[in-house]
Amino acid sequence: MNILKKLTTNIPPITKSFSVSSAHNTNYSCKLLVIGGGSGGCAIAAKFARRLKKDEVYILEPNEEHYFQPLWTLVGAGVKTVPQTRRRMKSVLPSNAKWLKDAAVSIKPKSNSVMTKEGHEIQYEYLVVCAGLQNDYAKVPGMLEALKHPASGVSTIYSAEYCGKTWADLRSFKGGEAVFTYPDTPIKCPGAPQKIAYLTDSYLRMSHVRSKSNITYNTCLPVIFGVKKYADALMKVVERKNIKVNYKTVLKEVRSDKKEAVFYTDDKTKEITLPYDMLHVTPPMKTPEFLARGDPSLVDGGGFLAVDKYTLRHARYPNVYGLGDCINTPNSKTVAAVAKQLKVVEMNLSRAMSNDEPNKKYDGYGACPLLTEYGKCILAEFVYDGVPHETMPFNQARESTIAYYMKKDLFPLLYWTLMVRGYYNGPEIVRNIINPLGN
Template sequence: MNRRLPGTLRSCRRLLVAPTLTRSLSTTHKLFERQECQVLVVGGGTGGCAMAAKLSSRLGSNKVIVLEPEEKHYYQPMFTLIGGGMKRLDQSHRQMGDVLPKKAKWIQESALNFDPDKNEVSTSGGKTIAYDFLVIATGMQLKYEKIPGLVQALEAPKTNVCSIYSPKYVDNVYDCLRKTYRGNVIFTFPHCPIKCAGAPQKIAYIAEHYFRKMGRRDQLNIIYNTSLPVIFGVKQYADALWKVAKKRNINVNVNRNLVEVRPEDSIAVFEDLAEPGKLYEEVYSMLHVCPPMTAPDVIANCKQLATESGFVDVDAATLQHKKYSNVFAIGDSACTPNSKTAAAAAAQSPVVFKNLMAVIEGKKLTEAYDGYASCPLVTGYSTCILAEFDYSLAPLETFPFDQAKERYTMFIMKKTFMPILYWQLMMRGYWNGPATMRKVLSILKLKK
């Protein structure tokens, strides 16, 4: 393992380096800006904000730089509810400057290149940021363009093609529901790792419930086409979801991957992954698409940092890079085989924080991530199945009751309490997932 660390910990400071050695600079000369910090956090999403809060609180002001180009920070788990008309888009975001910790410095640019051998990152604004320690929290990128015809269908009027995965398109989902009265309503799951893997079927259940409430259900055929060989990866919850689908007459097709959209004919083309090359053309009245996703290009292009699939090559337990001991990753950008959810990032955050602090202080790494992820599977306008599981896809449940059962209490937790927890606790570095709550409830259960 490469343990190349600077001898001293730098404070974040700005150095202006001119392209000439003279003091007299013409306006045509470009200034190259170099900045230095103790910890550089690349990405201002869920994991990045949580880590910035924890690290700047411990290390103090002007020790942490956050590199993030976006103006707004979105609470993406709310997008499913927006699609069903239960929340508004303006309720799902806050200004990035209000979410990031005040002790950290925000550079509103994106990473262009990583050089882990020099401990440097170059940015879209022409800066070079030198770091002692690096936390990569870049998330995943949506690749709607990988499906021919999809972007055209999403952006053209009156196509009834929609997607909850982007703030650009999510508002149109509820409009599509309201405009659909008969025919096939199709929901898709792509053939690749995605964030929030339960969302493509959550919106299907919400849509089915909506159509029942509106008295249109008998005229509509609800179809869920997933590229996976199962409806859900954890058997306990998969068994429950098959029952939900059967009870509500939702047609589930496994191993079926969307490969093309023809909006002019309202046709979606699917490949049967069990018989590669076999295609199905399905006419739709409404089509909801979960887009293909990949690791960000800037990570995938850095062969020193990335696996062959493009994700940051970290140890699955410690979340430390396998080659560079001063590099960690959190959230969707890591190569870890857990389900990519906000809950997973919450559970990873204390592991990354404590292990990074151990490296800074020259101590051994003691914390291990168990692969915990949570997926509140909303099944309508008043019910939810709370799936919680670990790396082995074994249930790792918090509450002392059967969480595979649809419950109103879990729906209220998802709709009302989780956003509060996210903004007030996780974004401030205080929420580490429900592990402590799980232990307390287990002790109380044993005492009974």
């Protein structure tokens, strides 16, 4: 009995010690825990690492590398390389915060704690979840096998591993059927599946094989783009480029042995088989397991963190906030949206830390630089309900060279120098100066 008492009294209380390589299970505790060190996680951690004391912010992130994913479209088109999209995670996370190189496996919101893959438990006072979206290859039989095979002609810009393969496939394409897909789940950057189709058209024209090829874009959606102003402009691009669009059509299976892509119509009444020489897939996507299969009180029916669409505070747990692709707000899932959400979470969470109610509102801002050819881009910017909200003092539905170079050079620069350090909250300030009335 005495021994037992001695043993239990010797168990340390929740400790603030930190070791990446610890073999033993540890209890950590922190003021603010950020799950995910991607676009949202890095930036929100940087903001609070400045506001709070050293090591009061913890970041839970398993990956050694951080990517600026929007450039993967340009990797697929041969304009950028994968290393240009990548930085060491350590170099982008704030030095004033503690990085736990581990992954969340469950959140216990009632006891304010998170369990990790390595078996540790982290107690938090406040939590920001920004764990992004993952490709759900298993949902389409044959997709992953085809992606892995170097000579399959199947690629995707939605992965650091396979976006270089898109460029290789483009260069080796000598004419035939080029097929593109858009899945029936929410995805990040909903414009990217068509951007790569447009760039493919441009490349095939430059390499004189366009006249020997057909391009088919298959989308689960009933329209080319969700905002009418830009959809109208994009339909002209589609017609000019002679791209065939199949609406309400979802990829069901990839038969790489026969080079066939099998689709069904969204009501599942009809099956269509398209032969391909080059197939660009946009995989279905899902939130990470700890959300998708986690505590149901945290998520909506689709496995997305259930937050108030304006305050970004969790619908049930007031000390929990969300950012970026893994939350259930009805905006376009983009870095541009994350930038705008950052300020909202920063202000509302700071107020929560002073026992005040959140009062800053997210307006649903998102942006999508729709590359229509090498050197041209339609820069879509909009808020909730598809209302355009443009920054530049010209009609952004027109294809523009300026917008192309903003996408290719300016946005990556802003991202690496300001955003990951928590200093960029979207183009609001610039818009108020150069386009105060909006258009």
